[in-house]
Amino acid sequence: MIDEEATSMEKLEKRGVINTWIDKHRSIYTAATRHAFVVSIRDGSVDLSSFRTWLGQDYLFVRGFVPFVANVLIRAGKESGETSDMEVVLGGLASLNDEIEWFKSEGAKWDVDFSTVVPQTANLEYSRFLEALMSSEVKYSVMMTAFWAIEAVYQESFAHCLEDGNKTPTELTGACHRWGNDGFKQYCSSVKNIAERCLENASGDVLAEAEDVLVRVLEHEVAFWEMSRGG
Numbered sequence: 001m002i003d004e005e006a007t008s009m010e011k012l013e014k015r016g017v018i019n020t021w022i023d024k025h026r027s028i029y030t031a032a033t034r035h036a037f038v039v040s041i042r043d044g045s046v047d048l049s050s051f052r053t054w055l056g057q058d059y060l061f062v063r064g065f066v067p068f069v070a071n072v073l074i075r076a077g078k079e080s081g082e083t084s085d086m087e088v089v090l091g092g093l094a095s096l097n098d099e100i101e102w103f104k105s106e107g108a109k110w111d112v113d114f115s116t117v118v119p120q121t122a123n124l125e126y127s128r129f130l131e132a133l134m135s136s137e138v139k140y141s142v143m144m145t146a147f148w149a150i151e152a153v154y155q156e157s158f159a160h161c162l163e164d165g166n167k168t169p170t171e172l173t174g175a176c177h178r179w180g181n182d183g184f185k186q187y188c189s190s191v192k193n194i195a196e197r198c199l200e201n202a203s204g205d206v207l208a209e210a211e212d213v214l215v216r217v218l219e220h221e222v223a224f225w226e227m228s229r230g231g
């Protein structure tokens, strides 16, 4: 092999398989991270009834996401060769504890009574998908890829609402900071590194499954944002 080829292959490898998949599925990735609802928060045109719908549905989602993350934590403790995996996931679980409290105070602020919120189809379908991922048959690397994608969509979306030139209404910056802050970005990057490390040793079949799961997360995220349109 000529040197030039070796160098470019090395570069390709270092880029990581997740970035390669994101490039390959760029349109759905952009649809998930730059949805009209998110863009409307950033440009200040957001309809408050849409925000309230999202808030109620996301509260229900997060309650279902906790057992999923707890499952990831258990798998990290059992199956990962690296002790730090468990610490990263535990950090995520701890922030979900704060997050539920945040949702409650936000619910009171926007007069959304969570006890009467009914999960919509997109939410139920997303929960069912998470349930399926908790099966012991799903490989740790696949689960970790899904976990990263779920977190990364929110990080990328809400960070966009805080970028230069935003007109995000002050009363919505709390939500944006929750997922758009640098600590959450760092945490997503740690989860991505774990997923990448696991995928390095994965078989072709497992890689194909992880890629499929990544795309399905993005589709569920788009459908989730879409619920806010109903107001």
Ligand SMILES: Cc1ncc(CNC=O)c(N)n1
Binding pocket: 058, 061, 062, 065, 099, 150, 151, 153, 154, 221, 224
């Ligand atoms: C639908 C959805 N996807 C991802 C997140 C972010 N993770 C935890 O909060 C979220 N809250 N909701």
